[in-house]
Amino acid sequence: MTDMRVGIVKEIKNSENRVAIIPQNVSEFIAHGHQVLVEAGAGEGSGFSDEEYAEAGAVLCSKAETVWENAELLYKVKEILPPEYKYLRDDLILMTYIHSNSHVEQTDKLLDSGIISIALEDVSSDDPMKKWPLVANMGELAGKGGFLAALYYAQSVHGGPGLLLANVAGDDQPVVSIIGCGYTGKGAAEFASAFGNKVRILDVNFKAMEEAKKYFPPNVSFMYSNRANILKCLKDSDVIINCILWDKTRKDHLIYREDLKLMKKGAMIIDVACDDAGAVETCRSTTHEDPVFYEEGILHYCVDNIPSAFSKTSSVRFSNDSLPFAMEVADKGVVQALKDNKHLRRGLTTYKGVLTMVETGIKQNRPYTEPDEFVKNL
Numbered sequence: 001m002t003d004m005r006v007g008i009v010k011e012i013k014n015s016e017n018r019v020a021i022i023p024q025n026v027s028e029f030i031a032h033g034h035q036v037l038v039e040a041g042a043g044e045g046s047g048f049s050d051e052e053y054a055e056a057g058a059v060l061c062s063k064a065e066t067v068w069e070n071a072e073l074l075y076k077v078k079e080i081l082p083p084e085y086k087y088l089r090d091d092l093i094l095m096t097y098i099h100s101n102s103h104v105e106q107t108d109k110l111l112d113s114g115i116i117s118i119a120l121e122d123v124s125s126d127d128p129m130k131k132w133p134l135v136a137n138m139g140e141l142a143g144k145g146g147f148l149a150a151l152y153y154a155q156s157v158h159g160g161p162g163l164l165l166a167n168v169a170g171d172d173q174p175v176v177s178i179i180g181c182g183y184t185g186k187g188a189a190e191f192a193s194a195f196g197n198k199v200r201i202l203d204v205n206f207k208a209m210e211e212a213k214k215y216f217p218p219n220v221s222f223m224y225s226n227r228a229n230i231l232k233c234l235k236d237s238d239v240i241i242n243c244i245l246w247d248k249t250r251k252d253h254l255i256y257r258e259d260l261k262l263m264k265k266g267a268m269i270i271d272v273a274c275d276d277a278g279a280v281e282t283c284r285s286t287t288h289e290d291p292v293f294y295e296e297g298i299l300h301y302c303v304d305n306i307p308s309a310f311s312k313t314s315s316v317r318f319s320n321d322s323l324p325f326a327m328e329v330a331d332k333g334v335v336q337a338l339k340d341n342k343h344l345r346r347g348l349t350t351y352k353g354v355l356t357m358v359e360t361g362i363k364q365n366r367p368y369t370e371p372d373e374f375v376k377n378l
């Protein structure tokens with residue numbers, strides 16, 4: 001067992017309020033003989049005070065710099081932003097959501113600095129319904145938040161048609177159509193159905209729909225996703241919630257600008273997937289500060305970090321789900337942990353200047369080594 005200095009800094013991304021470790025889990029690291037350095041105020045956005053961290057045994061540091069410079073394992077939530085590049089070094093291990101395939105400059109910095117980086121979104125599991133456990137948890141919250149946004153914007157006092165998205169005696173149930181039966185789609189469907197709406201989930205994957213059908217109530221139906229069914233949903237739905245992972249190289253769309261003319265007055269599109277001009281042609285991602293816009297008279301909500309609105313819940317979930325992986329790295333050291341745990345190894349992105357994230361190598365046309373092959377030789 002090694003003892004390791006684990007560092008937690010305040011996230012600097014705009015309106016990112018989550019924190020990587022909650023105080024309860026600081027105590028877990030301390031119980032395993034590690035030290036935890038926490039930047040003062042790191043937990044504030046999630047409702048955790050410095051006092052709670054200190055009581056749990058963390059050493060509070062007034063500056064992010066002190067944490068970065070003294071940590072051996074820097075454990076955070078979001079990707080590395082330009083003001084943080086200067087802290088990257090070859091004797092540091094980084095565990096965070098990285099998305100190296102879409103952040104070219106960050107990938108350069110990770111490789112140039114020699115840092116060992118592990119992308120939490122690529123940590124896998126053996127559960128076929130939850131292949132990416134650290135994506136699933138936030139997706140579920142995003143889907144639920146997407147439905148809550150619809151509930152809010154459907155109110156006349158918030159510019160909507162004055163519709164309560166619920167089953168109210170004396171009126172027909174509102175119709176909520178959800179495209180995609182993945183983590184986010186099921187999160188949205190759980191709330192929409194619990195409120196008594198008539199819910200449809202559309203997918204092209206029958207297995208995913210058959211599995212979901214087992215535990216959703218009868219007010220949820222499942223439709224094959226094709227052009228005819230999407231048009232049907234556009235015509236009669238009060239809310240469309242898009243929850244599909246869209247291949248960024250695709251030029252076509254599932255919902256075209258023209259199609260919005262088919263929608264009812266006051267109907268809205270909640271684009272949880274929020275790929276700019278992706279599955280929804282008229283989508284452009286928005287922020288919590290300025291979440292909605294109208295195209296062809298249809299409200300669009302396309303916030304790209306919905307879980308941050310539920311920062312306390314998200315931080316608790318993130319910290320608990322990622323803790324076993326971070327703890328394994330701290331307990332065994334990174335090399336042994338990578339050798340022992342194939343799921344952790346799947347997230348290995350860079351190791352002392354070598355790219356091990358296959359998708360990033362292919363997408364950015366860079367040389368790479370498969371992580372299994374690379375770790376065998378460490």
Ligand SMILES: NC(=O)c1ccc[n+]([C@@H]2O[C@H](COP(=O)([O-])OP(=O)(O)OC[C@H]3O[C@@H](n4cnc5c(N)ncnc54)[C@H](O)[C@@H]3O)[C@@H](O)[C@H]2O)c1
Binds near residue numbers: 136139180202273302
């Ligand atoms: N806005 C946010 O804050 C936020 C947070 C988390 C995730 N997301 C995004 O949400 C999206 C979905 O994530 P997920 O984890 O649920 O993905 P997922 O892979 O679990 O699910 C996507 C589902 O879409 C289905 N699908 C694919 N093509 C389809 C089509 N043509 N019609 C209908 N269904 C189709 C797939 O079969 C799959 O079941 C991703 O783009 C993710 O980045 C956004």
